[in-house]
Amino acid sequence: MDERIPHFRSRVGRRRSPSPWLFVFIFVFFSGMLFILFLRSPLSKIEKIHISGQHLVTTEEILAKTRMKKGVSYFSIDESRAEQTLTQLPEVKRVSVDKTFPNQVYIRVEEWPPVAIFQTEDQKLLPILSNGTILTTRPYTSDRPKQPIFRGWVRKNPTFTSAVKQVARLPESIRATFISISPVANDAEQVEIKSDQQHQIFVRANEITAKCQFYPSFYQHPPGMLYLLESIWFAPRRSGKPRLQAEAE
Template sequence: MDKGKIVALEDRIPKLKEQRRRKANRRLIILLFLFFTMIAVVAYAQSPLSHVKKITIKGNELLSTDEIIKITEISKNTNIWSVKKDTISLTLQKMNVIKQAKVSIKWPNTVMIEIEERNKIAYLESDGSYFPVMENGKVLKDREVTELPINAPILFKFTEGAILKEMVTALDELPVEVLNAISEIHYTPKKTDEYHISLFMNDGFEVSATLRSFSEKMIHYPSIISQLDPSIKGIIDLEVGSYFKAYELEADESEELEIENDKGEG
């Protein structure tokens, strides 16, 4: 064997020692880094620096920002590490107004809350006050509005129960343009129809209908009024078929005008 290629043991020992020393130094540096990182995290968690500094809320309209913050019980004394996102989301979603709530943390100390409110379908009139009615049929009695609402239909003579819920369901099925065309809806039951309603439209027409077929017929309202003279106001009867009766001709039922809807039905 070529003796020139043989490395003496005494020559290898210093190199092995140097390699071991370097590995030990690297381990020490890593351990020190982890140690000081843990110290920093613990110090941050225990200091005012980890307290919530900002709460950002998006998507709320009916609920004020202050109301939502109060419900979450988060304050500037709350430690960011103690914020229970899922618990807060569930608490918010128990409210009739809120359909969905998502809570997230934006480090180092911001809480973000994204709210999806239920659709406000109408307002319920009661003793001169108006209360929002949500898509699930719930009336928000703690949201009283004293001024006449103009951004949703107003319901008169309705009470909480099956009729109101059916009314809300029917309204929720209407296209936005038809829903926005309705000014007032009065519950006007008859002996022959406990589901009878009377509508007053923003364009000056009146609609007589029954809840049993209201949404499927009212969806054709734009087509119906396109066949009428806008200067002659009257009642559009959607109870059986579709008929128009001008106010000045009400006394003479023979003057009724049959209207065709989009499906070509009378």
């Protein structure tokens, strides 16, 4: 009879292992609590905004455009949206916005460089960027402009647009010698360039980059007229007859 009764199994000292989901719940709970505490602490707020590369656009304009300031949440800043917003500024060629955890933002700006100045009918001077944009909201304030001045032009004139883009491609050493660029009355494709050596240079607008490369060869000539057209020749102001010059001179 005793052989049919199973032996009693003692459960003393044996405990059921806790479910692994309990550990997952505890980890998630405390991680969430730490994250909430981090969000509410000063560590999650932007402490420093680094802005570099800008010359025309001010720091205040960049911050206002992106709505960034010290103290805002690190996670509230959308880099892509900030970049898209800043590239809408006519001065900005490209921009990059990067966040560095936990509280730093870096904004790197590349602008279209100003290459010339546009003179309006009321004698205001406005910067012209290398892409042809005229900055109507940023009047030139210097008494001695360092860029050539486009005088007598209509802004929508295609010859003007072509001339600006051609001048932008010139080396700075050549562009700096130009004082003014004006349309030629009897030829819609030509422009007249006045230099700091009292030279009058006549060239087609769409050939400024190619033909003005020869100007340094004539730079030391006396005041006169330089024609950079089908043929290249120079006429001193005091001489009635032009003096022919070879392109290779």
